[in-house]
Amino acid sequence: MAEGGVQEPFARAARQREAERLGMLIFLASEVMLFGGIFAAALALRLEHPAGYVDAAHHLKLWLGTANTGVLLTSSLCAALAVQAARNGQARWAACALWGAVALGTVFLAIKGVEYAGEYREGLMPGMATTHFEGRTQQLFMNLYFIGTGLHAVHVTFGLALLAAAALNRGARQDRHAMLIGNVALYWHLVDVIWVFLYPTLYLAGVR
Amino acid sequence: MTDEPRFEHPPEERAPSYLAESHSLRSWFFTTDHKRIALLYLVSITLFFLIGAGAAALIRLDLLTPQGDLLTNDGYNRAFSIHGIIMVWFFLIPSIPNVLGNFLVPIMIGTRDLAFPRLNLLSWYIYILSGLLTLYVVVSGGVDTGWTFYTPLSSVYANGAVVATIVAVFISGFSTILTGLNFIVTIHKLRAPGMTWSRLPLFIWSHYAVSIIFVLATPVLAITLLLVAAERLIGIGVFDPRLGGDPLLFQHLFWFYSHPAVYIMVLPALGVVSELITAAAHKRIFGYWFVAFASIAIAVIGFMVWGHHMFVSGQSVFASAVFSFLSIAVAVPSAIKVYNWTATLYKADVAIDAPLLFALGFIGLFVAGGLTGLMLAMLAIDVHVTDTYFVVAHFHYIMVGGSVTAFFGGLHFWWPKMTGRLYNETLGRIAAILILVGFNITFFPQFLLGYQGMPRRYHVYPPEFQVLHVISSLGAALLAVGYAMPAFYLLWSLLPGGRRAPANPWGASGLEWTTSSPPPKHNFIAQPVVVRQPYDYPLAHPASRDDG
């Protein structure tokens, strides 16, 4: 009675799809909790050093962060379009949209890299001599910034790999239920959402 | 009374059991069968228990004399650190969920396997990987932070293999998260036809509750430990006051995970005990919905009480008062369970076998541990007894007296199902009683020690505490015998010629008893269809036929 593509414990493909989607959502919930720790730390830091935090945030390249927010949001849009396209049976469009998302994601990483390089030159990386920092709070802030955005960048990289895998997978593109693409897109949206929270926490805090 | 079959299932056909399917090593190490994976876990957690117990033996031997003649101060610190770390993350957390849960969740809800069988195997490999790293820590000199990794001790001052340990615990977290995810999806999407939420066994409810904690709490530990490791490696300073960081932030994050984690360690045990009690009573559980929702309530409220570990840490007085109050609230669902179990035995048809003895032992010790937990939640009392042996006694009562006892009870109860063999019932009863007695001799004196002011994690201690320490160590020896016994007679039953178990040796209800012992590879020969309430025993049948 098994339909094509149905795997072991499942008898019906629809049920398996529901299960996979639920599994993905639960996984994302646990990812949210992972970043929750970073946000809690940022909150504590800000409450304890209100002035220092704002000063330190002021030193981030706000316009690079803003550009990156735009890039990532657009990329997320592409992923959503890919899901729609796959649902409509437009496998080719789906591939285009996916590659678009990959390209924009790569741009995001590139911009982030430029930003990191700048901070490296200024000597603001964790573990570097403390003399370059204006104060301890700035050092603390920059360290947290690196941990937060670094962990996020790892997720971006991982998401890019998933997006590329989905784009290369013909079966996934032709799947009218957009299962694989749908799940990958969900992951990508999460990566996006996390950034949407990191951005105000780190960059916008410095806007006076 | 009726004598219709409880579940509609086709006549027994013979299918090879999951054990007989294949004997090659490959068929074990690359299996995706949840039952085989459960056995892989059983073997591995037993090994870790032995290491943890070895460390406990060192601790108890060292504490025989006030000067601590056996170990050096550093050696002692390493012994209890590794003891706590292994017992918590590598034995107790995976014990019931990954062994009994893995084996039973799919069978109890009438399906062929967990939703993601390969993920299940993957989580065992992740667990083994992290376990190997822990073994590396043990042989490379150990770690000296305690299982709580308080900063800045762990992040700056400790000189053991802190980073390796952290990475090990970090990795093991993925195994836990994947297991929780797998359980939740399975319970939602793979229940047999007719297995409505109101027909779920309580074992499933408590595994559902525990999975929620797995998924939501474990990542917080992961990120916290990551920050500690980063602190040690590159000095990021989030927890380091010299950079303006906050050491108490670590404690908040750690306990935000670790308090729910203590419920990870007890919820599955509560589920097991509900099964043991009803099966022994041959009667429907009293207050099914209360017991079921109590599990969920514990999981939810359990996320809001972490601050009760920090009453003297310097957290705000107001916060302490709130956390103290919530800690009382979280005790209520536990109380509900205990009283409902008692009521279940009323007018029951009680078979006093080893599983019931373990279950009753569990209840006694859990109640003692739980109520001393309430004492700890009282602010003025905690100020005196926090970080003393009173706390050590509290958590061993719940974790060892409670959860480990429940694990043993469950292992006895489902042993026939898992292996197809019957163990020696008399020896089982003796072991249950021996463990109960040995346990109390070991840990009751520690309450007294704690109230008298014996701090925990003390290698040398004032001589006036020696008598109680010696009693405790003697008790531990007795306890060790109690724990060793089942290892022998359970393994003995596996030898050729061991007595074979029928499908339902206890006359218990529940889907797992409708299939053969041991079950075939796909658990059931044909898809079972559930038409009855859970715990649908003939007793009290007419009165409760309609209740949910």
Added chain:
Amino acid sequence: MSAGIELWPPAASHHAQQVDLLIGSFGAMVWLLTIPVFVLMSWFAIRYRRSREVNRDHAPTRNLWVEVGWSVIPFILVLGFYVWATMLFLDLYRPPPDAIPIHVVAKQWMWKFQHPDGAREINNLHVPAGRPVKLIMTSEDVIHSFYVPALRQKQDLVPGRYTSLWFNADKPGRYPLRCAEFCGADHSAMGGTLIVMPPQDYAVWLGRNRDGGMDGTLAQAGARLFRDLGCSGCHSAAASVKAPPLEGIFGRPVALADGGTLIADDQYLSDSILLPNKQVAAGYRPIMPTYGNVLAPEQVNALVAYLKSSRAREDSK
């Protein structure tokens, strides 16, 4: 002390007796809640065991009111104890204003005490009986915990911040003092003695030790530091740098650059010295150097004591 079993620890303060009373009463209530469970459970198991012919008709399997009863009644009982225990606890955070302030600095693995009039001691703490004493505590390295079982009191010492603990020991005697928070290799050796002396003996002891440690009182030592470290170079009316005047600052509200205000307490003063950029006073530029790596906690304590005493001077004017 002899190596016998000591079943109850001595109580050196009124608070300690209260805690004993609390736990005793709680213990009694625990029995009330659990004896029925244990008795009924054993009785049911035996009475309704398999082999016996007993009446098992109409066995109930649910009853809403019973459920509500056994959820709510124990909860309310415990709530009574919650109120009691919380009141006792709150007292621990309301030191009487005349409590003798003693500074405590913990480090791996010793206790350092500074009395207000300059006496210093290590691991032993002398206090007068029947007088409230307030310990103002911090740590140099990791977290430690100040624990005197006879007082039934304990408080963690956290690096980078001040915590405090007050007590009024009324029974003279020697009571063990222990470190209760795991702090590394010699955690278990980090002990000492709390010596509660009749007030007249304490006065004598102080007289003998007054200048055993430092010259003059803690505040005087602070005043010297204030000069030697160049604080007065900025914080004096004559200075060319614009820095806030510090006379009488303790206990006063301070306006901060970010718009907030706070009361200048021990924590704020020590933060201003160690982490001046954490909270900047309104109207000033954040140019004060950090003394974090320069000063030992005892020196900070002395400076803070000096800043506090300048309040006293102001008040007496």
